[in-house]
Amino acid sequence: MNKKGQVYIIASIIIIIILIGLAGISNQTTFRQQPSKFFGFGNDLEREGYSLYDYGKYNNADIPPILNQFTEIFSKYVQTTGETTEFVTIYGNNAQAVYTVYGYGEGTTAELGASKTSAGLGNLQVTEKQTISNPGTTLAFTFKNEDYFVPLTQNEAFLFIFTKSEGLNKYISTNTAR
Numbered sequence: 001m002n003k004k005g006q007v008y009i010i011a012s013i014i015i016i017i018i019l020i021g022l023a024g025i026s027n028q029t030t031f032r033q034q035p036s037k038f039f040g041f042g043n044d045l046e047r048e049g050y051s052l053y054d055y056g057k058y059n060n061a062d063i064p065p066i067l068n069q070f071t072e073i074f075s076k077y078v079q080t081t082g083e084t085t086e087f088v089t090i091y092g093n094n095a096q097a098v099y100t101v102y103g104y105g106e107g108t109t110a111e112l113g114a115s116k117t118s119a120g121l122g123n124l125q126v127t128e129k130q131t132i133s134n135p136g137t138t139l140a141f142t143f144k145n146e147d148y149f150v151p152l153t154q155n156e157a158f159l160f161i162f163t164k165s166e167g168l169n170k171y172i173s174t175n176t177a178r
Contacts, residue, residue, distance in 0.1 A: 041162055045160050053158050071102070076124070086103040086104060088161045090157070091159075092132075092156060094137055095154070096135075098132075099131075102126060136152070139152055143163065144163045161173075
């Protein structure tokens with residue numbers, strides 16, 4: 001009997017087993033759950049913001065005070081959940097826009113043109129609020145070391161940007177222009 005062929009078959013089976021084992025180890029991945037509360041805030045603010053906007057238009061009410069009151073209440077709600085989410089709201093159009101930053105602590109800064117502000121301590125609060133006359137078709141600002149360019153049209157819009165950092169991960173949630 002010729003046993004050379006059996007040696008090569010056994011050797012090739014051993015090599016295949018080793019290669020499959022190495023491939024299985026190197027292709028192992030892990031998935032981290034995204035913060036569901038964080039993205040839930042964005043969904044809630046988008047839905048409620050549009051509802052308030054529609055309510056104001058239907059009742060011929062002044063919309064900025066309605067949205068301001070709502071975002072103040074919403075910021076208190078965010079704080080009670082224990083999340084360390086910071087956010088920006090923008091309301092307006094290409095004739096006038098109101099830009100409001102909500103943040104925690106001294107690390108919250110925002111730059112709009114030449115101005116730069118930082119927050120006080122501890123609580124989620126308004127750290128900057130500006131009314132910009134004639135911002136043009138694009139409102140450019142920096143928030144949490146990220147540049148944002150928000151398109152503005154002649155129609156009014158309610159926009160927001162949420163940010164949250166966990167370790168090396170940074171989460172951003174935003175809505176689209178209305």
